[in-house]
Amino acid sequence: MSTLVFLEHHEGRLQKGPLGVLAKAAQLGLEPAGVVIGEGVRELAGDAGRFGAAQVYVADDARLAAPLPQPRVDVIAALVREHGFENVLFAQSVLAADVAAGLAARLDAGLNWDLADLSIEGGELRGTRAALADSVHAEVGWTRAPRLALVRSGTFDPVETGAGAAEPVDAPVELEDFSTAATMVEQAHAEQQGPSIEDADVIVAGGRGLGAPEKFSLAEGLARALGGAVGATRAVVDAGWYPYSAQVGQTGKTVSPKLYVALGISGAIQHKVGMQGSSTIVAINKDANAPIFEFSDLGVVGDVHEIVPKLTELVKQRKGA
């Protein structure tokens, strides 16, 4: 089954997520090709060979410099039409999700997202998807090719298969007018790190349930008492309550501390993928139905404003003793 993997890159490096998907596809015997899209990205093609790509299509064009999805749909759709790829695989990201969904509409192709595994059953590609806040696992498939898949971030490790450098092949770049209408005014670059939370043994993370930016002092106080770092959800980072460097989740950090304390966090999938590797998860949320309780070791139904000040005092006492 001819398979194409979208190789996302940032600041001159291929991302781990898509390399993991590439390695998985190679391991499944799909003999995947990769596609790298951008400006000045030719060198990146070679790197993909070590992760299992026999060939890498390269679309190198100044109009592709900004990581915007719509022109990437044009490039990949042309490759699928020309070479008849049966599977197009993506590692989930903000960019990849938009490319994959645009491509699905362009090709009238099925898209399964948030896949936690890929397999071949009876010669057919299958996916495993956790649905309804991970309360159900679904085996999913496609009614016909091309089959498009978004794999949940961090699912597959980028293992080197030992194969040599991939052969770069030029991909044609013909862009639709509407695809180039959106423009990047200012592009994100890896922000100057604050104190790194990735190495912390204890993380106290705050979400919108803290109620107000100044209430992050509750998370900070408890973190200090426990000797840990402070984390945050995207909702509070987007709202400007806390810096991006503290964000945990799909578009933030992936952490696996010994203890993760979630204060006023609902437990959305995109948050969960960044912290589910924590050894012990304690959540305080006033909504007994909050999804976070589905994957907490200790779930406390209650108000953070009542519980956290007392908890911080008690921890200080214990530590002092």
Place this chain on the structure above:
Amino acid sequence: MKVAVCVKQVPDAAASRRIDPASKRLDRSGETALNPFDANAVEEALRLKETAGGDGEVVLVSLGPEQALDALRKGLAMGADRALLVADEAAAGSDLVATSYALAKALEREQPELVLFGQQASDGDGACLWAAVAERLRRPAISQVAELSVDGGSVRGKRQTEFGYDTIEAPLPAVVAVSDAINEPRYPSLKGIMGAKKKPQEQLSLAELGVEADRAGGAGSRTVVLALSAPPGRGESRRIEDDGSAAEQIVAYLEEKRLL
């Protein structure tokens, strides 16, 4: 400016959600609500209209069962002007490809200058439908927008990716999907709730929209659910309701786990 907001009816968060083992589709028979993430999109549309001195129109567009009118009414109560519901039994089970096709047909009919989406549907978590709809409409799209501004003929959005914050601009007409932190959605006022019933609520079948039968529902979908199973549990997990002693109980738990 005319703004269309795509909104979805979802099972209520407080109700337990289940997938029907026979159809392998989400059981939608229980209590339902407006997808909470779509309230942010409705709010943003209302603010754009208010900033323009009340000029313009906010239209809600939805694909869903007839009962989805209840969810649409919540948006009308917030202040949207009217609602368009595409309701058809043949649309049940539509996946991304089929849903985007029907919604694009409805939006082509409406011809809004701006189409807004919420961050994700709380029952499907796809967080990508806008990209498929924008493709079908052949319009530029910006997703994950946490700060939005409209200036003359263009929109500008600030949004987070894996690498920090981008600012993207697009000429109108355009498609924008907002983040759940873009605003704090208003609560409908009593007057709003009373007035909502009288606002125009149009219901269309697929045929009326010009959606061919083989492009909707199961026939128009390209993905299938083959089997369902229970996920591996996280092991033993404990739950406490705070009765005033939660802090003590947490400390005891941490000590037991040797985390203190």
